[in-house]
């Protein structure tokens with residue numbers, strides 16, 4: 037039992053140390069712009085289709101599911117705003133972050149894990165270069181930038197998906213739908229949800245890098261690194277979301 | 291081990307030690323990997339450490355560049371105690387010590403050219419493209435692989451990867467070279483070529499080299515002096531000829 041507690045404390049300590057290493061290296065001279073842009077491309081652009089399809093279907097399904105219920109109350113004109121609010125406040129950021137944890141955290145974990153196992157990270161360090169600065173900082177920063185962008189795109193497509201679903205029944209024109217959807221939205225819906233995706237992005241990049249960078253020797257540890265990156269990043273996202281919801285309900289909606 | 295200091299006598303004059311290790315110990319948890327390492331690497335020599343696998347050879351040289359930190363004893367490189375160096379002092383020391391990994395450890399997402407550029411742009415922070423290209427060509431020519439400059443590491447054979455790894459290390463003009471099993475996993479002919487290349491590069495770049503191996507042929511070609519390691523300590527020292535006729539079974543078993 038004490039052994040387990042010790043392990044958890046040690047792991048937390050190591051993560052804190054890794055995190056402070058990350059923050060220190062952001063501001064070191066010689067920021068890796070090229071690598072940052074390359075990572076934004078890999079992390080962001082290459083996830084567009086996955087995230088886009090997910091967003092669209094999210095809005096589509098949500099609309100189809102809620103329409104009959106609201107119709108029973110004669111409130112089907114509230115469908116657009118209900119979908120918009122629930123997607124933008126909560127479902128969009130969380131679902132997209134979880135999907136990105138599966139796609140991005142695991143691939144960062146596997147990539148850095150295999151670099152660790154094949155001694156490439158050691159080689160960088162021994163040559164006097166700084167692997168934190170070259171490998172870790174650009175990846176985490178790219179996640180911090182790209183996850184909010186991906187989420188906003190998914191939100192937009194979700195509303196489009198909602199419109200498509202409503203339009204199957206021919207209730208709304210495009211303009212009417214969007215007016216109804218955006219009427220219900222305020223700045224206090226958008227700002228906290230974008231703010232939390234920044235933290236989700238950090239969690240996705242940070243956990244992926246941490247697990248990969250600290251994977252053990254031996255080839256099977258690459259798989260372990262990728263797997264535990266997904267599990268831990270997902271957990272972080274759920275916990276961060278719970279905290280964010282508490283904070284926003286205190287500050288934004290009161 | 292009886293007479294580590296007699297080396298000075300062998301060479302006839304007093305030599306400067308670039309790496310000095312005294313009573314170094316290293317544990318992983320409860321497991322004792324290095325029990326007592328005492329050795330000097332003298333300026334300009336090729337020192338071979340011979341030992342079966344799992345004896346702690348890699349751990350020893352990883353301690354020298356502070357990839358691992360030793361638990362007890364003293365370890366000095368260029369007269370500086372490695373433990374307790376500050377970040378920038380350690381970085382400076384690492385630029386003067388080259389390390390060729392067993393796997394060559396080429397950055398596999400980069401071309402050969404980018405692999406060689408990396409130490410120049412990230413360690414020396416050089417931006418002079420003429421100088422960079424000139425150095426890359428010079429060092430690739432040295433290892434005989436100028437034609438592979440735009441290849442990806444995954445397209446290269448084991449021997450070629452070792453050569454590129456060597457080139458990437460030499461590009462910073464290190465004063466000390468550490469080789470971790472440079473010939474392991476290669477066929478006998480390629481092994482011989484790599485051993486001869488090590489010798490040639492040592493003459494050209496005037497490095498002091500520590501070569502770790504279990505390959506007796508490599509030890510014969512490259513070594514001025516050989517230390518035999520067993521269970522985390524050295525059990526014999528001498529030239530190839532001297533060790534060949536050693537009465538100790540652990541030593542003579544390498545020569546069969």
Ligand SMILES: Nc1ncnc2c1ncn2[C@@H]1O[C@H](COP(=O)(O)OP(=O)(O)O)[C@@H](O)[C@H]1O
Nearest residue numbers: 253318323341342343344345346347348349350
């Ligand atoms: N990072 C590490 N963690 C735990 N044990 C290690 C580590 N590195 C090496 N060892 C152990 O130390 C011993 C010596 O390893 P090594 O120096 O790699 O042997 P070799 O002489 O073949 O190079 C081995 O038993 C190995 O399992």
Ligand SMILES: [Mg+2]
Nearest residue numbers: 347348392471
């Ligand atoms: Mg080894």
